Amino acid sequence: MNRTQPLVLGIESSCDETGVGIVRGTALLTNTVSSSMDEHVRFGGVIPEIASRAHLDAFVPTLEEALAEADVTLADIDAIAVTSGPGLAGALMVGVCAAKALAVATGKPLYAINHLVAHVGVGLLQQRAGTMTLSGNATPSGAPSPQTPPHALPENMGALLVSGGHTEILRIRSITDDVELLGSTIDDAAGEAYDKVARLLGLGYPGGPAIDKLARTGNAKAIRFPRGLTQPKYMGTAEAPGPHRYDWSFSGLKTAVARCVEQFEASGEEVPVADIAAAFQEAVVDVITSKAVLACRENGITEVLLGGGVAANSRLRQLTEQRCSAAGIRLTVPPLPLCTDNGAMVAALGAQLVMAGVEPSGIGFAPDSSMPVTTVSA
Amino acid sequence: MLILAIDTSAVASAALVSDDAPESVLASFATADTRTHAEVLAPGIDELLAEAGVSGRDVDAIVTGVGPGPFTGLRSGIVTARTLAFVWGKPLYGVMSLDAIALEVAESTDSAAEFIVATDARRKEVYWARYTLSDAQLPHLADGPHVGFAADLPDLPVYGAGAGIYSDVVKAVTEFSTRQPEALSLGQFALARLAAGEQLLDSTPLYLRESDAQVPGPRKRAL
Ligand SMILES: [Zn+2]
Numbered sequence: 205m206n207r208t209q210p211l212v213l214g215i216e217s218s219c220d221e222t223g224v225g226i227v228r229g230t231a232l233l234t235n236t237v238s239s240s241m242d243e244h245v246r247f248g249g250v251i252p253e254i255a256s257r258a259h260l261d262a263f264v265p266t267l268e269e270a271l272a273e274a275d276v277t278l279a280d281i282d283a284i285a286v287t288s289g290p291g292l293a294g295a296l297m298v299g300v301c302a303a304k305a306l307a308v309a310t311g312k313p314l315y316a317i318n319h320l321v322a323h324v325g326v327g328l329l330q331q332r333a334g335t336m337t338l339s340g341n342a343t344p345s346g347a348p349s350p351q352t353p354p355h356a357l358p359e360n361m362g363a364l365l366v367s368g369g370h371t372e373i374l375r376i377r378s379i380t381d382d383v384e385l386l387g388s389t390i391d392d393a394a395g396e397a398y399d400k401v402a403r404l405l406g407l408g409y410p411g412g413p414a415i416d417k418l419a420r421t422g423n424a425k426a427i428r429f430p431r432g433l434t435q436p437k438y439m440g441t442a443e444a445p446g447p448h449r450y451d452w453s454f455s456g457l458k459t460a461v462a463r464c465v466e467q468f469e470a471s472g473e474e475v476p477v478a479d480i481a482a483a484f485q486e487a488v489v490d491v492i493t494s495k496a497v498l499a500c501r502e503n504g505i506t507e508v509l510l511g512g513g514v515a516a517n518s519r520l521r522q523l524t525e526q527r528c529s530a531a532g533i534r535l536t537v538p539p540l541p542l543c544t545d546n547g548a549m550v551a552a553l554g555a556q557l558v559m560a561g562v563e564p565s566g567i568g569f570a571p572d573s574s575m576p577v578t579t580v581s582a
Numbered sequence: 583m584l585i586l587a588i589d590t591s592a593v594a595s596a597a598l599v600s601d602d603a604p605e606s607v608l609a610s611f612a613t614a615d616t617r618t619h620a621e622v623l624a625p626g627i628d629e630l631l632a633e634a635g636v637s638g639r640d641v642d643a644i645v646t647g648v649g650p651g652p653f654t655g656l657r658s659g660i661v662t663a664r665t666l667a668f669v670w671g672k673p674l675y676g677v678m679s680l681d682a683i684a685l686e687v688a689e690s691t692d693s694a695a696e697f698i699v700a701t702d703a704r705r706k707e708v709y710w711a712r713y714t715l716s717d718a719q720l721p722h723l724a725d726g727p728h729v730g731f732a733a734d735l736p737d738l739p740v741y742g743a744g745a746g747i748y749s750d751v752v753k754a755v756t757e758f759s760t761r762q763p764e765a766l767s768l769g770q771f772a773l774a775r776l777a778a779g780e781q782l783l784d785s786t787p788l789y790l791r792e793s794d795a796q797v798p799g800p801r802k803r804a805l
Contacts, residue, residue, distance in 0.1 A: 253653065253793035260657045260787070264668045278669060294654045297620050301658040304624035305665035308631075309638055567624040 205313065210282040210558040213270070213306075214551025215263075217299030218291025218319045219369050220244060220255045222262035224270035225548025226281075227555050232329045233274035235541060235548035238262040241410065248403045249396070250368065252292045259298035267302075270547070278310050283564065285554025288316035288582055289575030291369065296571035304567045313564035315554045316582035318575055319545075321383050323511035324363040324376055325553030326542045358534075362386075362505035364496045366520065367512030367545070368395030368410070371452055371492065373499045374577055379553065380560040383577045386499045387450025390433070394488055395514050397454035401461050401484050405477050416517050419485040422478030429460050429487040431494075442502050450499040457487055489520045497527045507534045515543040557581055583642045583776065584608070586666070587769025588627070590659030591651025591679035592701055592743065592762040594619040596627045598634050598641075599769035606773055609634040610766040619658040627662070638670035645772040647679035647763055649788040650709040650727050651701065660785055675772060676783035680711045682767035683742045683758070684721035685774075687713070692757055696724070698736060700744025700752070701762065703729050708744035709790065710735060720774055729790045 209229035216223035220240045226233040240258030244250050271277065286303035289296060300316070307314040361376045371389040376382070392400070395412055402411025407418065432453030433439075440446030461484050468475045500508060510524055515537055528535040542548060562581060569582040584600040597610035611626045613619075631637065646663035649656045667674035680699040687693050693715055700710040711726025732740075732748030740752040746759030772782055 247796070251793060256653065256657060257787075257789075257793065260661050260664075263661060264664050267665075267668070294657075297654050298657055298661050300620050301623065302661045302665045304620075305627075305662040306669060308624050308628050309666050309669035567628065568621055570618070570621045 205282045205558065207558055207561065210555050211276060211280055212283050212285055212551045212554040212558060213281050214547040214549065214554050215284070215286040215299045215303045216319070216545055216547045216550050217259045217263075217295050218287045218289070219295060219545055220250045220258070221545040222259045222266050222299075223545060223547030223550070224266045225546055225551040226270055226274040226276060227329065227548060227551040229555055229559070230328055230330050230552070232548055233276065234270045235546050236266050236270035236273060237541070237546050238266045245409045248409045249399050252294055255292060256294040256298055259295055263298065263302045278306070281310065281312055283313045283315060283554055283558050285315040285317050285550045285557070287319045287322065287550050288569060289319065289572035291319055291573060293571065293573040296573060300571045307567050314567055315557050316565035316569045317550050317553050318577060318580050320365060320370065320372060320374065320577050321379065321580050322549040322553040323365050324374065324509055325379055325556055326511065326538055326549035327509045327536055328357065328379065328556060329542070329548065329552050358507040360504050360506040361509070362500050362503070362507065363509045363511060364492070364524070365512040366394045366492060366510070366514035368399065368514075369393050370512065372577070373450055373496045375503055375505060379556050379580070380562055381580055383580055385577045386503060387452070387495060389452045389454060390448065391453050391455040392458065394452070394454060394492060395512070397458055397488060398514070400458050404462055404465055405481060407481070412514055412517055415481045415485055416519065418478050419482040419519065422476070422480070422482030424482035424486040426476065426479035427464060427483040429457055429483055431487055431491040432456050434491065450495055452491060452495060454488065457484070485519050489517070489523050492520065493523045493527045496524070497531050497533065500533050501531055505533065508536070510535060510537045511543050513544040516540050553580075583773065584636065584640055585643050585645050585769050585772055586627070586641050587645040587765040587772060588623070588659045588663045589647030589679055589682060589763050589765040589768045590619045590623060590655045591647045591649045592616050592655070593764065594623045594626065594655070594659070595765040596623065596630055597764075597766040597769045598630055598636060599766065599773055601773055601777065606770055607766065608636070612764045612766070616652070616655060619655045623658055623662055638666070641670060641672055643673045643675060645675045645677055645769055645782070646785050647682065647765070647768050648676035648783055648785060649679050650703070650729060650790045651679055652704060653789060656787055660787055664785055674785050676785045677768050677772050678711070678723065678727060678783065678788065679763040679768065680709065680727055680742070681721070681723065681771050682763040683761055684711075684713045684723070685767045685771045686761065687741050687758065688715055688721045690757070692755055694739045696738055698738050698740040699742045700732065700735065700740050701742050702744050702747055706731065708732050708735070708748065710744060712736060712738065720771065720778070727788060727790065
């Protein structure tokens with residue numbers, strides 16, 4: 205196996221995107237994604253069974269397209285990587301079984317990969333447009349170059365992941381074997397809260413873009429919604445941290461929005477939808493960024509990668525940038541197609557594991573819907 | 583003709599069958615349980631190929647059971663079959679999974695001219711189909727597959743694990759009361775049908791049930 209510039213094929217199926225990505229070392233060759241999002245619109249959220257059915261039908265066509273786009277054959281591939289968790293159990297199963305079949309049919313080594321760590325691993329890819337600053341030496345062409353040493357992660361690296369399925373702040377000492385969960389949501393993911401509130405406000409699915417757009421015309425200060433888990437009993441102090449110092453909770457916020465809407469309705473007043481959207485967004489973004497920056501400051505993290513689909517949110521990007529720069533933290537946001545769930549991030553982390561000499565996982569592992577971040581590969 | 587058959591509609595199973603082999607079997611495996619498909623299927627197929635000294639190049643076609651069966655398990659076999667067929671560039675066929683048990687019934691001394699095959703559909707229901715037999719012919723699928731309550735089955739002898747679970751309300755045939763669809767019979771059935779010049783299915787899963795998703799109703803009051 206080529207361990208210096210390995211050609212790695214990555215498979216992602218943990219939620220509603222069927223992704224196949226191919227990288228050579230740290231160079232991205234293709235990021236092919238088939239999404240079942242349209243099929244979930246009328247339900248106002250991802251329906252696991254519908255996502256699983258879509259993965260089954262999308263897998264082979266997506267694989268075929270990815271190979272064609274990257275102009276490589278399966279025989280050229282050095283290793284296969286697949287998301288084995290965390291995620292929706294039935295959805296993970298499709299990608300894992302497909303990846304194992306691919307390993308059996310080709311005889312190539314297989315890596316079972318942690319989805320959350322893969323969101324960070326994508327930050328190690330060189331960008332064609334040079335839009336990523338993380339590695340500091342992105343080549344203008346993005347072409348694989350044997351002179352380029354494998355990109356190292358900066359020291360004191362953290363990652364803030366915000367999506368419809370997760371909300372976490374991680375510390376990464378080594379992308380291949382030392383990742384720590386500093387904080388996470390204890391109930392809904394942030395993106396889930398957006399979807400639920402968008403439904404309350406009659407804005408459709410997915411909720412993130414709809415709320416983000418409407419919020420620009422509203423007054424975020426018109427209403428103040430609660431910031432979950434910010435009371436002293438949860439926060440404690442830096443020396444004596446409370447039980448949820450770096451954790452989030454969005455279910456109370458959703459309830460507060462529902463009550464607010466009903467109070468306007470009960471009093472016969474018109475519901476100020478734009479103001480509610482703006483105030484809700486401000487509450488989410490404020491609590492996410494303030495806790496993330498606090499976690500970074502108290503853990504000596506000076507470089508942060510923002511990942512996950514909610515990285516597309518304009519206010520989240522703005523406030524994260526503002527607060528990171530005020531705290532002297534360097535922020536990197538990969539291009540959006542690499543922030544949302546995709547196969548390239550799985551391939552990128554797979555390539556890091558190959559380059560670090562980590563042993564493949566074999567074909568006997570089980571997908572793990574609640575895989576902890578401390579398990580980078582099975 | 584050498585076929586790699588896979589069925590995960592209940593247990594995880596795979597088999598190499600060939601019209602050149604004695605009793606058409608080269609190698610086969612089946613697990614006892616119905617919930618570890620993702621772990622055991624690929625290693626099982628890998629060992630099967632090694633044991634028979636067969637590579638993907640030697641396989642002429644891949645056959646997958648298309649259910650009915652619990653969805654997550656069912657998909658694990660179908661996606662495996664589709665991927666192997668794609669990589670090896672081989673034709674892929676589907677066979678209705680209950681046919682596997684029907685073939686075993688036809689070959690047993692316990693067979694009836696008309697019978698039901700039933701497997702566990704969970705949620706207190708069974709997957710079932712009605713077959714008829716005539717001399718020296720493959721079992722003929724007369725009706726189904728369906729999903730429903732065991733008590734509502736036609737009044738005929740019932741074969742398969744679905745009969746065993748509901749033996750209080752159906753005419754369960756004891757020898758078959760724990761029988762699950764397996765790739766070996768499925769592959770033999772496919773071989774026989776192809777030899778007889780008959781068509782097989784494609785690999786579209788027979789879910790028989792909707793995804794259970796509900797379009798949300800009007801907003802509930804939080805106050
Ligand atoms: Zn994700």
